[in-house]
Amino acid sequence: MESSQQTSILTVGFPDNTTTLLHDCLGAHYLVSNAKTVIDAHEYLLEQHVDLVLCMQGKTHEHDAIPMLKNLRTSNPDTIRVLGGDLSHSEMVAAINEAAIYQFFAADWPEEEIELLVRRALENRELAYRHRHLSRELKIAEDMLRRRNSILENELDESFRFDKLIFVSHSMSQLCKTARKAATTTLPVLIQGETGTGKELMARAIHYNSDRKDQPLLVQNCGGMSDELLLSELFGHKRGSFTGAVSDRLGLFPAANGGTVFLDEISEVSPSFQVSLLRFLQEGEVKPLGSDKTILADVRIIAASNRPLDKMVESKEFRRDLYYRLNGFQFTIPPLRERTNDIPVLAEYLAKRYGESINRCILGITDEVQEKLLAHDWLGNVRELENEIRRMVALAENNDYITIANLSPNLAKLSTRQKNNTATELKLDGDSLKEKVESLEVMLIEGALRKHRWNQSRAAKELGISRVGLANKIKRYELRDNDAA
Numbered sequence: 174m175e176s177s178q179q180t181s182i183l184t185v186g187f188p189d190n191t192t193t194l195l196h197d198c199l200g201a202h203y204l205v206s207n208a209k210t211v212i213d214a215h216e217y218l219l220e221q222h223v224d225l226v227l228c229m230q231g232k233t234h235e236h237d238a239i240p241m242l243k244n245l246r247t248s249n250p251d252t253i254r255v256l257g258g259d260l261s262h263s264e265m266v267a268a269i270n271e272a273a274i275y276q277f278f279a280a281d282w283p284e285e286e287i288e289l290l291v292r293r294a295l296e297n298r299e300l301a302y303r304h305r306h307l308s309r310e311l312k313i314a315e316d317m318l319r320r321r322n323s324i325l326e327n328e329l330d331e332s333f334r335f336d337k338l339i340f341v342s343h344s345m346s347q348l349c350k351t352a353r354k355a356a357t358t359t360l361p362v363l364i365q366g367e368t369g370t371g372k373e374l375m376a377r378a379i380h381y382n383s384d385r386k387d388q389p390l391l392v393q394n395c396g397g398m399s400d401e402l403l404l405s406e407l408f409g410h411k412r413g414s415f416t417g418a419v420s421d422r423l424g425l426f427p428a429a430n431g432g433t434v435f436l437d438e439i440s441e442v443s444p445s446f447q448v449s450l451l452r453f454l455q456e457g458e459v460k461p462l463g464s465d466k467t468i469l470a471d472v473r474i475i476a477a478s479n480r481p482l483d484k485m486v487e488s489k490e491f492r493r494d495l496y497y498r499l500n501g502f503q504f505t506i507p508p509l510r511e512r513t514n515d516i517p518v519l520a521e522y523l524a525k526r527y528g529e530s531i532n533r534c535i536l537g538i539t540d541e542v543q544e545k546l547l548a549h550d551w552l553g554n555v556r557e558l559e560n561e562i563r564r565m566v567a568l569a570e571n572n573d574y575i576t577i578a579n580l581s582p583n584l585a586k587l588s589t590r591q592k593n594n595t596a597t598e599l600k601l602d603g604d605s606l607k608e609k610v611e612s613l614e615v616m617l618i619e620g621a622l623r624k625h626r627w628n629q630s631r632a633a634k635e636l637g638i639s640r641v642g643l644a645n646k647i648k649r650y651e652l653r654d655n656d657a658a
Contacts, residue, residue, distance in 0.1 A: 180202070180203045180204065180224050180225075180295060181203065181204040181205075181206065181221075181222070181223045181224050181225075182199060182203045182204070182205050182206070182223060182224065182225045182226075182227060182291065183205075183206050183207070183208060183214060183217060183218070183221075183223045183225070183226050183227065184205065184206070184207050184208070184227045184228075185207075185208045185210075185211060185213075185214040185226060185227065185228040185229065185238060185241075186208075186209070186210065186211065186214075186228055186229040186230070186231055186238065187207070187229050191229075191284070192207050194284040195227070195284055195287065195288075197284075198284045198285065198287070198288040199288055199291060202292075203224075203291075206221070206223070211228075211231075211237065211238050211240075211241045214226070214228075214238075214241060215241050215244070218241075218245060218248075218249075222249065222252075223252055224251075224252060224253065224295065224298070225252065225253040225254075225255065225291060225294060225295060226242065226245060226252060226253070226254055226255065227255050227257070227287070227291065228241075228242065228254075228255065228256050228257065229257050229258050229280070230256055230257065230258030230260055230264070231258070238256060239256075239264070239267060239268050239271060239272055242254045242256065242268070242271075242272035242274065243271045243272045245272075246271075246272050246273050250273075251298075253275050253294045253295065253298055254272055254273065254274050254275055255274070255275055255276055255277075255278065255290065255291070255294060256268055256272075256274045256276075256277055256278075257277065257278040257279065257280060257282065257287075258279075258280050259279070259280050260277065265277060275294055276290060276294065278290060335349045335352065335353050335378055335382060338374070338378060339515070339518055339519050339522045340512070340515045340518070340519075341514055341515055341518050342507075342512035342514050342515045344507050344511070344512055345506075345507070345512060345515065348504055348505075348506065349378075351502070351504070352375060352378065352379055352502075352504060353382060355379060355501075355502040355504075356378070356379045356380075356382040356383045357382075357383065357384070358501075358502075359473055360501030360502055361454070361473065361474045361475065361476070361498065361499050361500070361501040361502075362376070362379055362473075362474075362475045362476070362501060362502045362503075362504070363439075363475075363476050363477075363478070363482065363499045363500045363501075363502070363503045363504070364376060364475065364476070364477045364478075364503075364504050364505075364506065365477070365478050365479070365480075365481060365482065365503065365504070365505045365506070366477075366479065366505055366506035366507070366508070367479055367506075367508045367554055368479050368553065368554065368556070369553045369554035369555055369556030369557060370506040370507070370508060370509070370554045370555060371506060371554075371555050372437070372477040372479075372506060373392065373435065373437060373477065375504065375506060376390075376433075376435045376475045376477065377390065377435075379433075379475060380432075380433040380435075380473075380475070383433070383473070385431065385432050385433055385473060388429070388430075388431040388432030388433070389428065389429045389431075389432040389433070390429070390432055390433045390434075390435065391425045391428060391429045391432070391433070391434050391435070392434075392435045392437065393406055393407060393425055393434065393435070393436055393437070394437045394438055395436055395437065395438045395439055395441055395442050396437070396438035396441040397441070400443055400445055400446045401415060401462070403442065403446055404446065404449060404462055405418070405422060405424070405462055406424065406425060407424050407425050407426050407434075407450075408424040408426060408449070408453075408459050408460065408461055408462065409421075409422050409423050409424030409426075409427060409459065409461035409462070409464075409468075410422050410424075410461050410462035410463055410464075411461055411462065411463035411464045412463075413463065414461075414462040414463025414464075415462065415463070418462075418463070421461075422461075424459060424461060426453065426459045426470045426472050427459050427468045427470045429470070429472050430469075430470050430471055430472065431471055431472075432472065432473070433472065433473045433474075433475060434472050434473070434474055434475070435475045435476075435477070436474060436475070436476045436477070437476075437477045438477065438478065438479070439476040439477060439478050439482075439499070440478040440479070440480040440482060440485060440490075440491065444492070447491070447492045447495050448492075450495060451492065451494060451495045451498060453470075454474065454495075454498045454499075455498070457469060457470060457471065457472075458470070474499065476499045482496050482499075482500075483496070508551070508554055509551040509554045509555055509558065510550055510551055510626060511626065513547055513625075513626040516543075516546050516547055516551075516558065517538075517543050517546070517547070519555065519558060520538055520543065520546055520558065520562055521537065521538060523558070523559055523562040523563075524537070524538055524562050524565070524566055524575060527562060527563050527566045528566050528569075531566070531567070533566065533569070533571050534571055534572045535566060535569060535573075535574070535575060536572065536573060536574045537574050537575070538574065538575045539574050539575065539576050539577070541576070541577055542565075542575055542576060542577060542579070542580060545577070545580060545584050545585065545587055546558070546561075546584070547624075548587050548588065549584055549587060561580075561581060561584065564579075564581060565579040565580065565581075611650075614646070614650075615650050615652070617636070618632075618636065618643070618646055618647070618650070618652065619652055621635050621636050622647075622652070622654070627654045629643055629644060629647075
């Protein structure tokens with residue numbers, strides 16, 4: 174309990190003996206003052222602040238406490254007002270309406286009961302203070318959170334603009350140009366590509382550049398999930414609909430109403446689930462597991478697959494009608510090895526980004542390292558490159574370049590000439606000059622092709638011959654891109 178200097182009580186209109194007893198009961202914990210009449214109390218309150226006024230209602234005008242308490246309500250509403258006496262029902266109603274009396278007590282209440290009443294009144298006031306304080310703090314926090322969310326939403330919109338995606342290749346430029354147009358529609362989108370090519374990043378770019386960007390984007394990986402679990406995740410379920418369903422669950426489709434759901438690894442879902450998904454795409458209705466009611470859900474579907482769905486349709490692994498439903502727009506993100514000119518810019522961007530995340534200034538990547546990066550197959554695509562850059566940034570010195578010393582061992586030992594094709598194994602010491610010249614020509618042609626990832630136009634330019642001439646030599650020497658096989 175607060176000290177007497179902090180908590181003060183004024184008793185009004187009590188007989189002398191009762192006043193003495195109240196002082197004995199309350200004085201150990203509070204600063205207690207006394208006013209014999211209502212007039213004395215009024216004058217006292219003009220000069221002193223009290224936390225609680227304890228009044229005994231009299232039967233004369235001089236001792237009518239209600240007008241004084243009414244004025245006190247206006248002048249100091251935080252002061253607790255307690256009224257005692259043999260009051261009629263009408264007097265109590267008037268006291269409540271006019272003076273907002275906290276509590277009444279009977280004239281014959283023992284002093285111990287009055288002390289308990291006072292303690293509870295002051296405790297309740299303290300709780301009310303704390304509640305108001307916490308409410309203000311909560312309001313401030315909510316305002317701050319609202320402003321922060323607004324900032325984050327703007328940053329999110331900015332992050333997933335198509336012109337923020339990192340590429341220089343023509344193939345990605347054309348893909349993003351079409352995707353930007355697709356974003357403005359409500360048609361479903363199918364994104365195909367190898368693992369790690371950035372399918373989810375493309376899905377997010379489409380969503381945040383659409384009219385649905387202010388609504389949720391929810392993501393579900395469909396790989397390795399049972400039908401029951403996947404139906405529960407997407408459609409929701411009612412309590413008791415299956416073992417482990419201990420409460421109702423709102424599925425992703427109704428939760429994303431008005432927004433977008435990204436279904437990754439759509440190629441892995443079972444034929445029975447394909448039927449459920451097809452029905453949703455046709456009807457726009459969701460029936461949670463264990464429920465008889467359907468819920469309408471306006472959701473745009475963006476699906477992704479690392480396996481070609483058209484071939485799965487031909488082999489009857491995937492429903493043809495579902496494939497056509499998902500294939501409003503189809504985008505195939507090329508693997509990193511088919512757009513090698515994106516590797517240097519991606520590497521520089523990632524190095525700067527991850528350097529900033531650990532407060533390390535990376536000046537750049539040396540040409541020697543870039544050559545090693547260009548020579549690697551990147552079967553894990555951008556995701557593999559990202560992990561390699563993270564590692565190199567962690568090992569690099571502050572205010573320095575990423576060097577060969579920072580490369581992982583498998584990349585450091587990689588020859589920049591890449592793997593040899595069987596044709597390059599021809600010996601230069603042939604039986605004749607013609608054979609030796611042809612052997613050397615094959616080696617030079619294949620080296621140029623591998624350097625430019627079998628981009629024949631660029632390889633021909635480096636070799637100083639026409640593209641048609643290069644194509645004829647490739648055919649003549651039966652050269653093949655073994656990495657693409």
